[in-house]
Amino acid sequence: xxxxxxxxxxxxxxxxxxxxxxxxxxxxxxxxxxxxxxxxxxxxxxxxxxxxxxxxxxxxxxxxxxxxxxxxxxxxxxxxxxxxxxxxxxxxxxxxxxxxxxxxxxxxxxxxxxxxxxxxxxxxxxxxxxxxxxxxxxxxxxxxxxxxxxxxxxxxxxxxxxxxxxxxxxxxxxxxxxxxxxxxxxxxxxxxxxxxxxxxxxxxxxxxxxxxxxxxxxxxxxxxxxx
Amino acid sequence: xxxxxxxxxxxxxxxxxxxxxxxxxxxxxxxxxxxxxxxxxxxxxxxxxxxxxxxxxxxxxxxxxxxxxxxxxxxxxxxxxxxxxxxxxxxxxxxxxxxxxxxxxxxxxxxxxxxxxxxxxxxxxxxxxxxxxxxxxxxxxxxxxxxxxxxxxxxxxxxxxxxxxxxxxxxxx
Numbered sequence: 001x002x003x004x005x006x007x008x009x010x011x012x013x014x015x016x017x018x019x020x021x022x023x024x025x026x027x028x029x030x031x032x033x034x035x036x037x038x039x040x041x042x043x044x045x046x047x048x049x050x051x052x053x054x055x056x057x058x059x060x061x062x063x064x065x066x067x068x069x070x071x072x073x074x075x076x077x078x079x080x081x082x083x084x085x086x087x088x089x090x091x092x093x094x095x096x097x098x099x100x101x102x103x104x105x106x107x108x109x110x111x112x113x114x115x116x117x118x119x120x121x122x123x124x125x126x127x128x129x130x131x132x133x134x135x136x137x138x139x140x141x142x143x144x145x146x147x148x149x150x151x152x153x154x155x156x157x158x159x160x161x162x163x164x165x166x167x168x169x170x171x172x173x174x175x176x177x178x179x180x181x182x183x184x185x186x187x188x189x190x191x192x193x194x195x196x197x198x199x200x201x202x203x204x205x206x207x208x209x210x211x212x213x214x215x216x217x218x219x220x221x222x223x224x225x226x227x
Numbered sequence: 228x229x230x231x232x233x234x235x236x237x238x239x240x241x242x243x244x245x246x247x248x249x250x251x252x253x254x255x256x257x258x259x260x261x262x263x264x265x266x267x268x269x270x271x272x273x274x275x276x277x278x279x280x281x282x283x284x285x286x287x288x289x290x291x292x293x294x295x296x297x298x299x300x301x302x303x304x305x306x307x308x309x310x311x312x313x314x315x316x317x318x319x320x321x322x323x324x325x326x327x328x329x330x331x332x333x334x335x336x337x338x339x340x341x342x343x344x345x346x347x348x349x350x351x352x353x354x355x356x357x358x359x360x361x362x363x364x365x366x367x368x369x370x371x372x373x374x375x376x377x378x379x380x381x382x383x384x385x386x387x388x389x390x391x392x393x394x395x396x397x398x399x400x
Binding site: 012013023079083084085087088089090092093094099227 | 244245246247248266267269270271273274276278279280281282283284285289294296298299300338
């Protein structure tokens with residue numbers, strides 16, 4: 001009887017979560033719909049003038065993405081906790097931090113990636129020039145990754161609470177501020193025709209930091225919540 | 228492990244499984260504190276809790292392939308064999324949400340059976356099982372003991388395992 005390697009276990013978790021996302025596609029589509037709706041409401045509320053919209057486009061895109069990411073986070077561990085499968089993962093003998101990382105990555109694939117792929121359309125609609133759409137995508141890809149990692153810690157910490165969503169926002173949003181600042185700045189610089197390399201590299205560094213440090217924190221939080 | 232409701236059977240099992248911290252003392256296996264290497268300890272046992280630990284949105288086969296797969300490589304034939312042993316071969320491609328409570332318990336039992344762990348920690352294993360299900364479960368526990376395994380069972384009544392006399396630990400209310 002051969003034991004499952006840690007990598008195979010992580011792949012199993014990743015595949016299972018994507019399968020579950022596919023069977024609950026309504027829940028998965030929620031953040032994307034929210035992102036598109038919020039971003040397209042601005043032209044209606046402010047002005048349809050593209051030059052005016054272009055000035056605030058970076059902020060609109062990032063705030064909409066940040067809030068949309070929060071929507072899916074609460075459910076990240078909740079159903080696993082409720083049906084007892086989280087407990088089984090805890091007792092599987094596999095390093096919980098690796099399983100948590102796989103869950104976070106699956107969450108990003110199901111919720112963050114569609115948002116990134118859809119962002120050029122939304123950005124184009126609020127006046128972001130064609131040349132800057134690449135920067136929009138890269139900045140949101142890095143940003144949603146950071147948010148998934150930080151958000152997973154918050155989600156794991158608020159797991160046992162009945163109304164954890166408010167607390168989740170209070171926990172995650174302040175930690176996401178640096179990403180918001182540099183992410184929006186990158187898009188802004190690109191719209192103005194400058195190089196966005198600096199803020200994007202800083203965002204990438206933040207993502208590396210989040211992906212490295214978050215898994216042990218998520219694992220510890222899950223163990224506390226399981227008690 | 229016998230005792231009335233509220234006597235702490237589940238709590239003690241959860242402490243042993245490492246899901247709860249003991250207020251005093253320690254859990255040791257072969258003289259080693261189980262918290263020293265939690266993952267190695269978890270790999271040594273399989274735990275059946277009050278909840279079946281199954282995803283309602285997945286089929287019985289998918290649930291077993293995932294949960295057993297986290298511990299060891301498992302083939303589809305083994306999954307089918309275990310479901311057949313428990314009399315629910317037809318449930319393989321059925322969503323767990325559509326199974327009855329008793330059938331779900333049997334799927335959870337199949338997970339324990341396939342885990343390959345030497346120690347089984349079973350919390351009220353006969354809950355929701357009909358007479359046939361209880362007989363299947365007892366026979367499977369008996370086979371595990373015959374193969375040199377150990378089972379730690381919390382129950383209201385001493386379980387009848389064919390060919391074995393369990394040692395009873397009575398917990399006071």
